[in-house]
Amino acid sequence: xxxxxxxxxxxxxxxxxxxxxxxxxxxxxxxxxxxxxxxxxxxxxxxxxxxxxxxxxxxxxxxxxxxxxxxxxxxxxxxxxxxxxxxxxxxxxxxxxxxxxxxxxxxxxxxxxxxxxxxxxxxxxxxxxxxxxxxxxxxxxxxxx
Numbered sequence: 001x002x003x004x005x006x007x008x009x010x011x012x013x014x015x016x017x018x019x020x021x022x023x024x025x026x027x028x029x030x031x032x033x034x035x036x037x038x039x040x041x042x043x044x045x046x047x048x049x050x051x052x053x054x055x056x057x058x059x060x061x062x063x064x065x066x067x068x069x070x071x072x073x074x075x076x077x078x079x080x081x082x083x084x085x086x087x088x089x090x091x092x093x094x095x096x097x098x099x100x101x102x103x104x105x106x107x108x109x110x111x112x113x114x115x116x117x118x119x120x121x122x123x124x125x126x127x128x129x130x131x132x133x134x135x136x137x138x139x140x141x142x143x144x145x
Contacts, residue, residue, distance in 0.1 A: 004116060005053035009090055012107070013049025016114060025063060025113030028093060032107040038097040043077040046093045046111050054085040059119045062093060062112050073099030076112055083114070 006015050012033075016026035030036075031049025038044045054060045062081030068074040077096035093112045097103050105111060 002055070004055065007051045007053075008049065009051055010049040014108060015050065025115045027065065027110040028062070028091065028112045028114055030093075030105050030107060030109045030111045032105065034107065036105045038074065038095060038103045038105065040097055040100050040102065043094050043096040044105075046095050046105060048091045048093065048111075051088055051090055052083065053088070054083055054116060056085050057119060057121075058085055058116050059083060060091075061115045061117055062091075063115065065110055065113055068111070069098075072103050073097055074103055074105075074111075081112075085119075
C-alpha cells in the first residue's frame with residue numbers, strides 16, 4: 001500500500017478517510033468554525049484545512065460525493081478539481097449549489113472525494129495526418145444510441 005503525506009493546517013482539520021474497504025475515493029472534510037450557507041446557484045470555497053504531497057507522476061482528482069450531488073444539489077463547481085503533484089497549498093473545494101434552495105455545510109461534513117491517479121505527460125507532436133480508424137472524425141452521438 002502506498003502513502004500520501006498530509007499536513008494538517010488547522011487543528012480541527014480531518015484527514016481524508018475511505019468510506020469502505022474498496023472505496024476508490026477518500027472523503028474530504030469541511031474545515032469550518034461554523035456552518036456555511038450556500039445560496040441557490042452560488043459557489044463557495046470550502047477549506048479542508050489540509051495540504052497533500054501528491055506523488056510525482058500522479059494527480060489528485062477531486063470529485064463530487066454522490067449523495068451530496070443527488071440529494072442536495074451540491075457538487076464541485078469545476079466538476080473535477082485537479083491537484084498537481086507540485087502543489088503544496090491548502091486543498092479547497094469550490095462547492096456549487098445546483099438546487100433551488102439554500103444548502104448548509106456543517107463543520108466536519110464530508111464535502112467531496114479525492115482520488116490519487118497516475119498521470120501521463122506526453123509530448124505533443126504536430127503531424128500532417130493521423131492514422132485512420134473505423135470511426136474517423138465522427139463526433140457526439142456518431143457511434144449509435
